[in-house]
Amino acid sequence: xxxxxxxxxxxxxxxxxxxxxxxxxxxxxxxxxxxxxxxxxxxxxxxxxxxxxxxxxxxxxxxxxxxxxxxxxxxxxxxxxxxxxxxxxxxxxxxxxxxxxxxxxxxxxxxxxxxxxxxxxxxxxxxxxxxxxxxxxxxxxxxxxxxxxxxxxxxxxxxxxxxxxxxxxxxxxxxxxxxxxxxxxxxxxxxxxxxxxxxxxxxxxxxxxxxxxxxxxxxxxxxxxxxxxxxxxxxxxxxxxxxxxxxxxxxxxxxxxxxxxxxxxxxxxxxxxxxxxxxxxxxxxxxxxxxxxxxxxxxxxxxxxxxxxxxxxxxxxxxxxxxxxxxxxxxxxxxxxxxxxxxxxxxxxxx
Numbered sequence: 001x002x003x004x005x006x007x008x009x010x011x012x013x014x015x016x017x018x019x020x021x022x023x024x025x026x027x028x029x030x031x032x033x034x035x036x037x038x039x040x041x042x043x044x045x046x047x048x049x050x051x052x053x054x055x056x057x058x059x060x061x062x063x064x065x066x067x068x069x070x071x072x073x074x075x076x077x078x079x080x081x082x083x084x085x086x087x088x089x090x091x092x093x094x095x096x097x098x099x100x101x102x103x104x105x106x107x108x109x110x111x112x113x114x115x116x117x118x119x120x121x122x123x124x125x126x127x128x129x130x131x132x133x134x135x136x137x138x139x140x141x142x143x144x145x146x147x148x149x150x151x152x153x154x155x156x157x158x159x160x161x162x163x164x165x166x167x168x169x170x171x172x173x174x175x176x177x178x179x180x181x182x183x184x185x186x187x188x189x190x191x192x193x194x195x196x197x198x199x200x201x202x203x204x205x206x207x208x209x210x211x212x213x214x215x216x217x218x219x220x221x222x223x224x225x226x227x228x229x230x231x232x233x234x235x236x237x238x239x240x241x242x243x244x245x246x247x248x249x250x251x252x253x254x255x256x257x258x259x260x261x262x263x264x265x266x267x268x269x270x271x272x273x274x275x276x277x278x279x280x281x282x283x284x285x286x287x288x289x290x291x292x293x294x295x296x297x298x299x300x301x302x303x304x305x306x307x308x309x310x311x312x313x314x315x316x317x318x319x320x321x322x323x324x325x326x327x328x329x330x331x332x333x334x335x336x337x338x339x340x341x342x343x344x345x346x347x348x349x350x351x
Contacts, residue, residue, distance in 0.1 A: 080345070092116055097315060197224075229295070255314045
């Protein structure tokens with residue numbers, strides 16, 4: 001999201017991959033062979049729907065978790081498994097607000113808030129830590145007629161989640177909507193959104209979108225206020241949307257969400273102040289709490305703030321490694337500003 005200097009804190013700090021490998025770990029409603037098949041469909045959908053891909057030159061630089069103490073590798077329930085500072089001279093690069101990582105961790109896809117999809121190959125060191133990137137490409141997302149999206153108003157993609165039938169659902173702001181991208185179809189199709197979404201501020205609609213283990217979508221707004229927090233919904237999988245309230249506090253707002261392999265949900269929250277800068281709070285939500293009309297409370301498991309490496313993190317992806325580790329990836333939205341950065345970080349969630 002792009003905002004003025006005063007309000008950039010809301011903007012200035014989850015999930016189909018567009019790529020190969022064993023597919024995108026988004027369809028948590030199924031398991032085993034069925035999950036792998038549907039994950040592969042999600043990969044195919046994003047690749048086909050953004051067929052006008054062009055190679056893009058990106059520079060990556062490894063970064064420590066704590067620039068003041070490069071040896072620090074743990075914070076809260078997280079073990080730092082590598083991070084990258086990404087940059088490009090291409091003016092379309094930046095604004096990454098949604099993230100996906102393939103099931104095998106080899107590929108990454110991210111959506112920008114100007115209507116593009118980035119695809120990258122990820123490189124790991126001998127220890128399995130994130131160490132760099134390989135080739136990448138950039139392509140526009142398409143509209144309902146199969147034409148590339150253009151302009152901030154039309155292309156402000158803020159979140160995405162896997163679709164049980166293959167493909168993915170993208171949430172857009174400014175023109176609040178949910179669009180579905182399916183395998184073999186260049187054009188997007190409309191997914192009926194919650195009716196109350198139209199009441200959200202133009203720049204405060206759905207920021208977090210996750211596919212739950214039972215097949216429902218979880219959608220959380222950033223600025224549609226409710227008593228005790230912000231408005232969210234579950235549903236969208238052939239069933240009516242059910243409203244809930246996601247509890248917020250301390251100046252934090254949700255920016256991304258992803259379901260864990262066991263069904264609980266990780267929610268990424270962001271806060272900004274001119275004095276402290278960015279702070280990121282990682283919350284764990286019990287899957288049983290996501291009930292109609294519920295006040296949903298998350299439990300803080302990690303707080304990331306200076307002097308740790310932190311920026312405007314808005315994209316989140318989760319995968320289970322072959323070794324059994326649960327790995328979380330986060331990407332930041334630089335708002336296409338020279339004052340901000342595109343960071344890609346990987347963490348292991350301690351058991």
